[in-house]
Amino acid sequence: MAPLTASAADVVIFAASSLKTALDEVTQGLPVRISYGGSGLLARQVMQGAPADIFFSANEVWMDAAEAGGAIEGASRVDLLSNSLVVVGHEAASLQDVLSGDGRVATGLLASVPVGIYAKASLQATGQWDAVASRIIETDSARAALALTARGEVPFAVVYASDAVAEPSVQVIHAVPAVPVLPIRYPLALTTRASEGAEAVYQILLSDAARQVFTAHGFGAP
Structure with missing residues (x-):
């Protein structure tokens, strides 16, 4: 430029x-x-x-x-x-590991930070929200959620696909389906x-x- x-x-x-x-x-x-x-x-x-x-x-x-x-x-x-949402982590895990395990899942504040708003809506739409709701760690931004997983403090995070590109220390476990009414x-x-x-x-x-x-x-x- x-x-x-x-x-x-x-x-x-x-x-x-x-x-x-x-x-x-x-x-x-x-x-x-x-x-x-x-x-x-x-x-x-x-x-x-x-x-x-x-x-x-x-x-x-x-x-x-x-x-x-x-x-x-x-x-x-x-x-x-x-953008789109992905679940990231460090291990060769599957979505089932995220849903059925006891590991915490970081994302943005569910009521006010866009990534958290999108994450909750998407997981509710796919019937997966109840499996992770009690283990959600809310942060003030997508990058803060990503950082928790990058540092190994939280095993999983729901962040943007662009965040996964920006942080090579994590890997994409699952691509979260889009919610048409909430692009x-x-x-x-x-x-x-x-x-x-x-x-x-x-x-x-x-x-x-x-x-x-x-x-x-x-x-x-x-």
Whole structure:
């Protein structure tokens, strides 16, 4: 990616933690500062007036909330990426090992972090939720759940497929079926307080070159 002019002020991006590896690569050399976290927390901060120029969410509901709260430019909103869920672990285990064993399973906060919301909905849709519900460890982001399993603190995690690509120390045990009524989409938008330089960064995120990077890191088209 070609850098913008060095004199441009830093553009602040609030982005879902699951985007980190790919987005760091896309924005390498650009005058940006990126704050990663759970989409719900970031959306609330944007609505409370945090100095963000761009909001990149892992969940349409939280982008809806930011838009309804007047914090983003609705005309700039675009569903840029998609993702899917996987169960990861360290051992050559099967889904049955996850469902019938006693190992804990990490994922995001079930009520507010997108990966946790998606995980619960998907496992409920497949009739597997009751088997793991009592063993769920809730974290504040997809990457936090991934880290618990990568460090061996929790044997399994339900995370995004892109997270599995980013962490070679874990392996995919099971691809979680999608829930058609709750697609995993990543909307992108400029905030209502976006600086002049934010438009150029926003356009780079929409570019074909950026798309190639996101694809290489496990993201799909919406």
